[in-house]
Amino acid sequence: MDAETLSTVLLTIEDRRSWDAHAELGRSIELEQAANRLGDELLAARARLCQVNMRMRCGDVAAAAEQIWHVHQWAVEHDARQLLARTHLVWSAIHLHLGDAEQGLEHAVLAVELLDADSTEHMQIWHRTKLADALYFADDLETARVRYAQAEELALQLGSPALLCLLNNYAYVESSSGNKAHAVELAARLQQLSAEWDIPLEPAFLDTIGSIQVADGQFAAAERTIRLCLEQHAEGKWDDANDMAQYLVTLAQAQRGLGKFDEAQANLDEALRQCEERDLGESLVRMHQEQAELHAARGDFAAAFAAHKTFFEVYHQQQSLQREARARTRQAMFETAEARQEAERFREQARRDPLTGLHNRRFVDERLPGLIRTDPALTVALVDLDHFKQINDQLSHDVGDQVLVRVAQVLAREVAAACPEGFVARMGGEEFLVVLPGMPAPRATACLNGIRRTIRNQYWSPITRHLPVTVSIGVAASGDAPERAQAPLLSTADSHLYAAKHGGRDRVVSAADLRGYAGHASAA
Numbered sequence: 001m002d003a004e005t006l007s008t009v010l011l012t013i014e015d016r017r018s019w020d021a022h023a024e025l026g027r028s029i030e031l032e033q034a035a036n037r038l039g040d041e042l043l044a045a046r047a048r049l050c051q052v053n054m055r056m057r058c059g060d061v062a063a064a065a066e067q068i069w070h071v072h073q074w075a076v077e078h079d080a081r082q083l084l085a086r087t088h089l090v091w092s093a094i095h096l097h098l099g100d101a102e103q104g105l106e107h108a109v110l111a112v113e114l115l116d117a118d119s120t121e122h123m124q125i126w127h128r129t130k131l132a133d134a135l136y137f138a139d140d141l142e143t144a145r146v147r148y149a150q151a152e153e154l155a156l157q158l159g160s161p162a163l164l165c166l167l168n169n170y171a172y173v174e175s176s177s178g179n180k181a182h183a184v185e186l187a188a189r190l191q192q193l194s195a196e197w198d199i200p201l202e203p204a205f206l207d208t209i210g211s212i213q214v215a216d217g218q219f220a221a222a223e224r225t226i227r228l229c230l231e232q233h234a235e236g237k238w239d240d241a242n243d244m245a246q247y248l249v250t251l252a253q254a255q256r257g258l259g260k261f262d263e264a265q266a267n268l269d270e271a272l273r274q275c276e277e278r279d280l281g282e283s284l285v286r287m288h289q290e291q292a293e294l295h296a297a298r299g300d301f302a303a304a305f306a307a308h309k310t311f312f313e314v315y316h317q318q319q320s321l322q323r324e325a326r327a328r329t330r331q332a333m334f335e336t337a338e339a340r341q342e343a344e345r346f347r348e349q350a351r352r353d354p355l356t357g358l359h360n361r362r363f364v365d366e367r368l369p370g371l372i373r374t375d376p377a378l379t380v381a382l383v384d385l386d387h388f389k390q391i392n393d394q395l396s397h398d399v400g401d402q403v404l405v406r407v408a409q410v411l412a413r414e415v416a417a418a419c420p421e422g423f424v425a426r427m428g429g430e431e432f433l434v435v436l437p438g439m440p441a442p443r444a445t446a447c448l449n450g451i452r453r454t455i456r457n458q459y460w461s462p463i464t465r466h467l468p469v470t471v472s473i474g475v476a477a478s479g480d481a482p483e484r485a486q487a488p489l490l491s492t493a494d495s496h497l498y499a500a501k502h503g504g505r506d507r508v509v510s511a512a513d514l515r516g517y518a519g520h521a522s523a524a
């Protein structure tokens with residue numbers, strides 16, 4: 001599979017509704033392996049995010065929360081904006097699973113803010129829909145309605161089938177909020193659009209419609225809707241078998257309303273069997289609640305009371321299990337965040353010189369090549385202390401270390417003031433590298449001359465007694481090297497440093513100086 005094909009396959013997981021989360025998890029793992037064989041890190045990261053989403057949908061929220069940190073970090077480091085938008089959307093869902101509406105809303109907002117022209121149509125609509133969902137869970141229904149309306153308008157403009165998902169969520173929200181009339185209106189629009197666009201409604205959408213019809217007393221319509229739901233489910237396109245118990249309970253509710261008590265009981269018995277067989281805690285709670293209602297409708301109040309007691313026991317047991325699962329997930333998130341911070345701390349330490357605190361050669365090797373490729377105005381300079389061996393030999397290596405630390409401090413301070421995007425690194429011994437992005441050679445040379453004078457004019461006597469401290473500097477602009485690569489650029493800077501040393505030290509030498517344009521003025 002080539003990269004283009006792999007990207008297309010990933011998009012079918014990212015932008016299309018999938019009902020078999022376990023199967024999609026396995027497929028996502030295989031796609032990551034394929035991306036790794038291609039050496040394509042972005043495709044591998046996209047596949048990992050698909051795994052996170054599917055793990056969450058399979059109920060393993062703790063594993064999803066642990067893995068999403070790594071995808072997020074990669075997306076940030078590589079400025080993968082579209083992947084970052086998708087990551088925040090999944091992260092929002094994780095927090096909403098944990099009952100943390102505030103964090104869920106924060107990530108949903110970021111998922112929308114990161115949308116741009118490269119985002120897919122599905123993302124444009126679905127991210128706004130999920131923001132509306134998050135606003136509802138954060139108890140801001142009025143703002144949620146505004147966001148649903150915005151997403152709906154966009155979906156209508158694009159003629160996107162994502163509008164059906166949007167209306168389903170919106171209808172569920174209005175029904176859950178007790179706004180029966182609006183929920184009925186949205187359910188009717190959902191059915192109307194399905195007919196107009198000739199797109200069969202998914203079983204989950206039909207279950208939403210059926211539940212709304214039951215709440216509105218439309219029991220015959222609800223029974224027809226849920227029977228269609230079961231027919232659709234039986235076709236095998238919607239392979240989320242765990243939802244079957246929910247559909248059966250909704251059907252039983254409609255049949256209870258129609259007085260079809262025996263049929264309702266048969267459906268509840270089958271729902272109970274599936275709940276126990278598949279350990280469906282949430283569906284079991286709803287099943288026992290409906291069982292109590294059915295007994296009461298038949299006039300068997302003793303059985304209704306017993307079923308209601310069972311309902312409360314199962315409900316509290318499920319609440320306890322959910323609290324435990326949330327606690328495990330939060331602990332996993334905490335441990336992952338802690339490990340990530342520790343890893344970042346060690347990573348930063350590995351890229352710092354322990355004596356001066358400046359960046360080291362490893363950092364340079366990671367950062368500089370990218371700047372060379374992308375910045376035509378880049379200037380670098382090698383800075384070397386003059387006669388440093390005398391300081392070590394005549395005074396001590398401890399004094400030499402103090403000088404190195406002071407010079408490093410001056411370099412870091414002056415570079416930060418002159419070029420905030422720049423940095424200083426210790427390359428080894430008494431040699432430093434100054435990197436000045438976006439600063440052409442003439443301005444960089446003037447800046448470096450100022451730094452050279454600042455170092456010379458430091459009050460060195462308390463440290464070095466009678467010995468002066470000066471530096472020689474070799475400058476190289478990105479256009480000075482024969483090719484845009486790190487080795488030839490640093491080699492050019494090194495040759496200019498050599499010229500500065502042999503020209504008398506305490507001076508800055510650039511390509512212009514060697515061509516005779518600046519003479520010895522840079523040493524003034």
